[in-house]
Amino acid sequence: xxxxxxxxxxxxxxxxxxxxxxxxxxxxxxxxxxxxxxxxxxxxxxxxxxxxxxxxxxxxxxxxxxxxxxxxxxxxxxxxxxxxxxxxxxxxxxxxxxxxxxxxxxxxxxxxxxxxxxxxxxxxxxxxxxxxxxxxxxxxxxxxxxxxxxxxxxxxxxxxxxxxxxxxxxxxxxxxxxxxxxxxxxxxxxxxxxxxxxxxxxxxxxxxxxxxxxxxxxxxxxxxxxxxxxxxxxxxxxxxxxxxxxxxxxxxxxxxxxxxxxxxxxxxxxxxxxxxxxxxxxxxxxxxxxxxxxxxxxxxxxx
Numbered sequence: 001x002x003x004x005x006x007x008x009x010x011x012x013x014x015x016x017x018x019x020x021x022x023x024x025x026x027x028x029x030x031x032x033x034x035x036x037x038x039x040x041x042x043x044x045x046x047x048x049x050x051x052x053x054x055x056x057x058x059x060x061x062x063x064x065x066x067x068x069x070x071x072x073x074x075x076x077x078x079x080x081x082x083x084x085x086x087x088x089x090x091x092x093x094x095x096x097x098x099x100x101x102x103x104x105x106x107x108x109x110x111x112x113x114x115x116x117x118x119x120x121x122x123x124x125x126x127x128x129x130x131x132x133x134x135x136x137x138x139x140x141x142x143x144x145x146x147x148x149x150x151x152x153x154x155x156x157x158x159x160x161x162x163x164x165x166x167x168x169x170x171x172x173x174x175x176x177x178x179x180x181x182x183x184x185x186x187x188x189x190x191x192x193x194x195x196x197x198x199x200x201x202x203x204x205x206x207x208x209x210x211x212x213x214x215x216x217x218x219x220x221x222x223x224x225x226x227x228x229x230x231x232x233x234x235x236x237x238x239x240x241x242x243x244x245x246x247x248x249x250x251x252x253x254x255x256x257x258x259x260x261x262x263x264x265x266x267x268x269x270x271x272x273x274x275x276x277x278x279x280x281x282x283x284x285x286x287x288x289x290x291x292x293x294x295x296x297x298x299x300x301x302x303x
Contacts (some may be wrong), residue, residue, distance in 0.1 A: 059247075122233065133218065144206060190204075
């Protein structure tokens with residue numbers, strides 16, 4: 001919570017060219033968190049580094065942590081470069097949202113909140129697949145309505161954005177329609193310049209069919225998919241809660257005693273132990289080789 005409060009303060013207040021003391025403490029904080037993620041990768045069971053990384057990435061919370069850490073350093077790099085300071089602040093804002101959402105991991109311990117976290121994760125996956133279907137209908141409606149309302153328009157990024165902008169928000173009920181009594185002869189019902197006498201009529205008919213399919217058919221299909229996911233998780237809610245609780249307790253049992261940013265002291269101790277073991281192993285191997293060589297010499301001298 002202290003980390004989130006500090007990060008929120010850094011994002012909300014005005015940033016100077018030189019990082020403030022609060023931002024420097026925040027950078028140290030995230031560096032220690034990054035070191036802890038690296039420690040988790042190196043201390044995993046598989047022998048090879050590739051398999052260690054795969055084991056670490058098998059947990060979506062670890063991938064979430066990795067994304068938050070990488071985003072912070074990207075924002076830091078942009079923030080320290082004067083021409084891209086504003087862009088770095090925007091990346092900071094997205095990153096603090098990721099760290100706040102990371103609090104949901106602690107809800108897994110709760111008997112009542114834990115299954116809900118699993119539901120949100122599985123429903124998010126369902127939503128990602130469902131969006132692929134939605135994109136098909138967005139394009140099937142967005143491209144014709146753009147071509148009819150804005151005929152003979154030159155290529156531009158605004159044209160590409162309007163293809164998705166209007167269909168996307170119309171799916172949530174924002175129709176972009178003006179009142180009939182306010183329509184003039186020079187504009188259409190959509191507030192665009194009138195190019196012909198039939199364009200807005202054709203687009204209005206297309207909009208009616210589009211809203212019928214998207215708002216009634218597809219959105220109710222999505223609700224049915226979510227309901228199916230909810231019933232599956234709710235049926236095994238107790239087992240899911242026990243598993244998530246066991247996983248979280250095991251994860252924090254293997255972590256060092258100190259909390260960030262003081263956790264860096266544990267990492268220094270681990271590094272010293274690792275170097276000591278390496279040096280001790282090399283000295284043992286050197287002594288072993290010397291003993292073996294002396295034995296070989298003694299045997300050859302006896303012959």
